[in-house]
Amino acid sequence: MNRALLADFLRDRRxxxxxxxAGLPAGTRRRTPGLRREEVARLAGISVDxxxxxxxxxxxxxxxxxxxxLGRALRLFEDERAYLFQLAGEQPGPPSGPSQIVSSGIRHLLDRLDDTPAFVIDAKYDLLAWNAMAVRLMGEPPPERNMIWNAFCGPWPLTPDSPPEALAFADESLADLRAAxxxxxxxEGIRSLIARLHAASPEFTRRWNEHRVCVRRTTVKTLTHPVHGxxxxxxxxxxxxxxxxxxxxxxxxxxxxxxxVLCGLRGRIPSI
Known part of the structure; x- marks a missing residue:
């Protein structure tokens, strides 16, 4: 264990x-940039001392x-997380899990896209953030923010007779979930979602047992807008x-x- 390098690394990343x-209020009277020690300790679930x-x-x-x-609290990238483990004399394990914190840079990008519907999802398809154009195109997000749960167990649950595009989305997102x-x-979030889906949707279980694996890429999607068709x-x-x-x-x-239609929706977007 290299205590000196570990101390330097923690101070720098903080x-x-x-x-x-980190999902914390900015507050006032911050004399230096970044997080305070007590904030890192609270996020990591350890004592300040x-x-x-x-x-x-x-x-x-x-x-x-x-x-x-600490890797989660300091929002470390995977190579930084591996370096942290190695400084402490440990071999890094697999990635701990997808972050639910949308960075300020990504949020700024969403805000700047005033002519493009855009949103952020994590590896298990939880909807994390969206812009005004996404709301204008698709409406306010539902209370249940997981897109796979809504596909299989939402108001219009998937069946073998569902529209082809709904079936394709279900297969792609389920295969993506298996890869995640x-x-x-x-x-735990991914394991819990899979368990909930197995308990609630026989159609999910049937398709899950087909063992498809993929990571979704660019595709063509058809949406039906209530006004513009x-x-x-x-x-x-x-x-x-x-x-x-x-x-x-x-x-x-x-x-x-x-x-x-997108051009027209852009002109009707209020400032938010």
Whole structure:
């Protein structure tokens, strides 16, 4: 264990994480950038004294559980997480799980896309953030924010007779979920979602047992707008692999009915 390098690394990373990135209020009277020691300790579920001693290079050797918690609290990328484990004399295990914290940079990107519906999902298809154009195109997000749960157990649950596009989405997202369950084998959120779906949807279980695996890429999606009718849109995905998140954009080919509708929706978007 290299206590000096570990202390330097923790101090440096703490200074680089903004309160908003960690889901904390910015507050006032911050003399230095980044998180306070007590904030990191609270996010990691350890005592402030224990964390302070690590930053001072005099703490005990942290356990793998503590290292994993610090990696989540400091929003470390996978290579940074591996480096943290190695400094403490441990071999890093598999990724701990997808983050539910949408970075300030991604949120800023959503806000700037005033002509493009866009939203953020995590590896298990929880809807994490969206912009005003997404609301104008698809309405307010439902109370249940998991898209796979809504596909199989929502108001119009999937059956073998569902529309072809609904069946295709179910197969793609389920195969994507299986890939996420392997990438994040210790993530309780993914395990819990799969268990809930097995208990509630025989159709999910039947399709899950087909053992399809994939990661979704760009596709074409048809949406039915209550005013403008059928819209053919290109669904583009930007993978933020360090967070286990995807930014989903809906665009339309120039000169199409869908492009005209998006242009009209943009003009009606209120400032938020």
């Amino acid at each position: 200074a680089r994480v903004s309160p908003s990135d 224990y964390y302070a001693r690590m930053e001072q290079g005099r703490g005990p050797r942290p356990s793998r559980q503590v290292l994993a918690a 369950s392997v990438r994040y084998p210790d993530d 059928e819209l053919v849109l290109e669904c583009q995905l930007l993978h933020a692999d360090e967070q286990g998140q995807r930014v989903v954009f809906y665009t339309a080919a120039p000169g199409t009915h869908a492009a005209d």
